[in-house]
Every structure is written in C-alpha cells, then in structure tokens.
Amino acid sequence: MTTRTLTCATTAALSRAVRVLARDHALDPAVRARLVLSAAEAAGAALRAGRETGLTWAYDPEEGELTVVLRMPPGGTGPVAGDLPLAADAVTEDEVVWRLPASPASPASPGQAAPDGAGEDAPDDAALAAEELRAVVAAADALTAEHRRLNDELAETNSGVLALYVQLDERDEQLRTAHGQTLRELEDALRPPPIKADGLELAVHYEPAGTDAPTGGDLYDWFVLPDGTVHITIVDALGHGVTSTRSALNVTHAVRTLALEGHRLQSIVGRTDEILRPFDRSVMATVLLARIDPATGELWLANGSHPPALLLRRDGSARYLEARGRGIGFPLPGSETPLTERLAPGDLLVLYTDGLTESRRDPIEGEKRLIEAAHKQLQSPIEEVPGAIAEDMHTVILHPDDTLAMAVRVAGR
Structure with a gap:
C-alpha cells in the first residue's frame, strides 16, 4: 500500500488535488464532487488564514479502499467538520479522514501534478468539474421525479380513500x-x-x-x-x-x-x-x-x-x-x-x-x-x-x- 502526500496553500489547489486523486481512483463523479466540497469546507478556515494544509491518501488493494486524510498544522484552528457534504469517517483536532470504496490508481498519478494546478492534469480540471455537475444534476432530477411521483400517488390514494369513506358513511x-x-x-x-x-x-x-x-x-x-x-x-x-x-x-x-x-x-x-x-x-x-x-x-x-x-x-x-x-x-x-x-x-x-x-x-x-x-x-x-x-x-x-x-x-x- 503506497501513501502519497501533497501540501496545499490555497483552496483551489486543494480542490484540484482532491479532484484528480478521486478521478484516478475511479470514484463516482457524485461522490467525487462531495469529497472535493468537503475537503474545501473542512480546510477553508485554515487556508484563508495562510496555513498550509497536508493532503495524504493511500489505496489498500486488499480492501479495495481509498483513505484520504486532510491535515492542518498544529497550533491553529482545527478542521471545520460539521455537517459536511460527504460525512467523514474520523475527525480529530487536526485532521479529517474519509475511507471510500475505490479502484487502484490509474497510471497518471495525481501525486505528479503540482498542487497549484500546473502540469498535465490541469486541463482536465474543468472537464472533471463539469462531469461532477452533471452527476449532481442527474441525481437531483431523479429525486425530483421520485418526489413528483410520490406526490401524485399520495393525492390519488387520498382521493380514493376519502371518496370511498364518504360514500360508506352515508x-x-x-x-x-x-x-x-x-x-x-x-x-x-x-x-x-x-x-x-x-x-x-x-x-x-x-x-x-x-x-x-x-x-x-x-x-x-x-x-x-x-x-x-x-x-x-x-x-x-x-x-x-x-x-x-x-x-x-x-x-x-x-x-x-x-x-x-x-x-x-x-x-x-x-x-x-x-x-x-x-x-x-x-x-x-x-x-x-x-x-x-x-x-x-x-x-x-x-x-x-x-x-x-x-x-x-x-x-x-x-x-x-x-x-x-x-x-x-x-x-x-x-x-x-x-x-x-x-x-x-x-x-x-x-x-x-x-x-x-x-x-x-x-x-x-x-x-x-x-x-x-x-x-x-x-x-x-x-x-x-x-x-x-x-x-x-x-x-x-x-x-x-x-x-x-x-x-x-x-x-x-
């Protein structure tokens, strides 16, 4: 099991690094979007204060599990890990941990990309973000359709039951x-x-x-x-x-x-x-x-x-x-x-x-x-x-x- 680490100084750099490592481990685009948002939200306060954030990840081939750890330097404000878009598996005073089902990393490892977005992975960032947005929109559309169907079913059921009861009550x-x-x-x-x-x-x-x-x-x-x-x-x-x-x-x-x-x-x-x-x-x-x-x-x-x-x-x-x-x-x-x-x-x-x-x-x-x-x-x-x-x-x-x-x-x- 190989462990890799990056140091990120800005929210944008952190988001790009998380997005690329999630892509390389074949995470679902919707899960990838939640992980990117969660990492940015958890480390946002520290990064805005000028404190660099460490990003460590490791893939366990036996478990098929990707572990992502977000670390803040000691002595400052810890991670903000309240109601994150993707719930963390563990939260301490200076780190947040996610464990996710994943696939082995593709040959283009995110560890080779610069944290500030330079390098060969940078042109893919917009495409990855668009893919995540499409996945989120598709999920929202599916929930909206299910909500509409349930409302129609509820109205039809209520109408039928009430009409039958009124008829019987007479x-x-x-x-x-x-x-x-x-x-x-x-x-x-x-x-x-x-x-x-x-x-x-x-x-x-x-x-x-x-x-x-x-x-x-x-x-x-x-x-x-x-x-x-x-x-x-x-x-x-x-x-x-x-x-x-x-x-x-x-x-x-x-x-x-x-x-x-x-x-x-x-x-x-x-x-x-x-x-x-x-x-x-x-x-x-x-x-x-x-x-x-x-x-x-x-x-x-x-x-x-x-x-x-x-x-x-x-x-x-x-x-x-x-x-x-x-x-x-x-x-x-x-x-x-x-x-x-x-x-x-x-x-x-x-x-x-x-x-x-x-x-x-x-x-x-x-x-x-x-x-x-x-x-x-x-x-x-x-x-x-x-x-x-x-x-x-x-x-x-x-x-x-x-x-x-x-x-x-x-x-x-």
Whole structure:
C-alpha cells in the first residue's frame, strides 16, 4: 500500500488535488464532487488564514479502499467538520479522514501534478468539474421525479380513500358491516408490498379497533435504500377511521421522500412536521424510524413520542430501546441522536403501536406482558410471530385501539 502526500496553500489547489486523486481512483463523479466540497469546507478556515494544509491518501488493494486524510498544522484552528457534504469517517483536532470504496490508481498519478494546478492534469480540471455537475444534476432530477411521483400517488390514494369513506358513511350500519371485508382489503392495499433483504426476516400484523371502521391511523412503510439498508417507518396517527388514515399516509409518504433524498435519520421527524404543517395543522402522530443493515445487523432508531422498540436477544434477555424525540404535531417535534444497536442472528426486534400494550389501560403492565409474549415466540417462524404476540396480548381488551405489530429478525449466517 503506497501513501502519497501533497501540501496545499490555497483552496483551489486543494480542490484540484482532491479532484484528480478521486478521478484516478475511479470514484463516482457524485461522490467525487462531495469529497472535493468537503475537503474545501473542512480546510477553508485554515487556508484563508495562510496555513498550509497536508493532503495524504493511500489505496489498500486488499480492501479495495481509498483513505484520504486532510491535515492542518498544529497550533491553529482545527478542521471545520460539521455537517459536511460527504460525512467523514474520523475527525480529530487536526485532521479529517474519509475511507471510500475505490479502484487502484490509474497510471497518471495525481501525486505528479503540482498542487497549484500546473502540469498535465490541469486541463482536465474543468472537464472533471463539469462531469461532477452533471452527476449532481442527474441525481437531483431523479429525486425530483421520485418526489413528483410520490406526490401524485399520495393525492390519488387520498382521493380514493376519502371518496370511498364518504360514500360508506352515508349508508346505514348494516351496509357498513356488509362491506367490512371490502374495507379490510382496502386497508391491506394501503400497505407496502413485502420486501426482500438477504439476511433479514420481516413480518407484520394489523388489527383495527373495530369492524365498523377497519381503516385506521396505524400504518407502516418499509423499503430498501440505495446503500442496501432497510428503512422501516411505524406511524400512529391520532384518532380512528379514514381521517387518521389520511394523516398516517401523509406522514409515511413524507418520511419516504425524505429518506430517499438522503436526509439524516435524526432529522426526518422534524422535517416531516415542517412539510405537513402548512397543509394540515390537525395532524398529530407518533413515529418510530428504524434503519437496519442486513449484512452487519447494525440498527439505528429515531423516535417521535412513539412506544420504544423491544429487543429480545436469542439468549432470552430483553430490553426496551428508548430513543428520545417528540412526535409530529407535538410541541418541539423532532428526534435526538439515533440510538444504535447491533442485532445478532436469532435476535428478535418487535416494533409496535400502543394498541398492543395498552389494551388493559396500563402501559407498564402491557410492556411486561409484551416481553412474556415475545419470549414464547422467540424460536417461531417469523411470519407467525406478530399475530401470535397480538393474540396473546389481547386475551382481555378493556380499551380497544388500532394495533400494529412488526417482527424483525436477522437470519443465521
């Protein structure tokens, strides 16, 4: 593994050096653009103060990984490494480190180019910048198209659900009961299709508060992000019936859009409240967001006033994962730093709404009973777990409510 170092005295020289080394290691143009911007932003204060910045990079052929280190001379202002366009893997008082999947350097090594832009690589700088701009524009166009599609889908779904509910509400109780099965099928249609994520097992159970209003405010969404992690959203909107369904749909669609746009997990609850507030000030919903890496079992949780997830280890130990945050429509909505955990093969993660634990009006008792019910299903096939837990929890119902239970398990490897 060969390590190379340059010293840069200006932001322009640093940007050119980063751009060339990123090109030579075949980084994606969009990633290259983020790395160039991040290096310039991190070292900007030091360079403006006349302090030279060191740039070191090394390629590990065994890992297929490029390590880029930005160093500032000691004794001055350290790197500015807040919310960089490309998140750093490590930040200290005098350096910022990025580790990126890459290819071996091409024969035209950036170490042969002068830091001030002179040399044979200089004419390519404008072309590289143009290529990065095209990649960023293409990504922005794709996100805009997806956002437009999701908005159209949301409008169409809301229109259809509300029109059907108004029509049914004008009929008598007998007709409502006769069409209960149809509405339950509609509720199923509002839910996302199953996803396939190698190494991860998921199953869900939903039960409305009553057959006369089978649509409710308990919804979920799951999808695989471009980086391979699985995103899960659990929403419990205030109220029952189609009005709460509309609120929950608004929340799940907004969360999906923000997640696909690459927003950080801890910012999504607060941003969703900002998006929905101008359109419907009556929306109140608790939200639980989970991200799981099927390959490693790493779990991130962000919460907005929602009941905590239950983690049951394969050895039988259990605990609730308490993440702080306030829900949509609540005062000061948003999430704090995500709670992180790692799931081992055989561990069981249970995500749910309060209808599962508060059927007897005592949430503390409900949480204890949930642990007991989950213990019984620890070794059961995943598709049986949520329904069996709900059946065990609802042996006595003093306070009927919409109920959603989801089970997640990392498969044995």
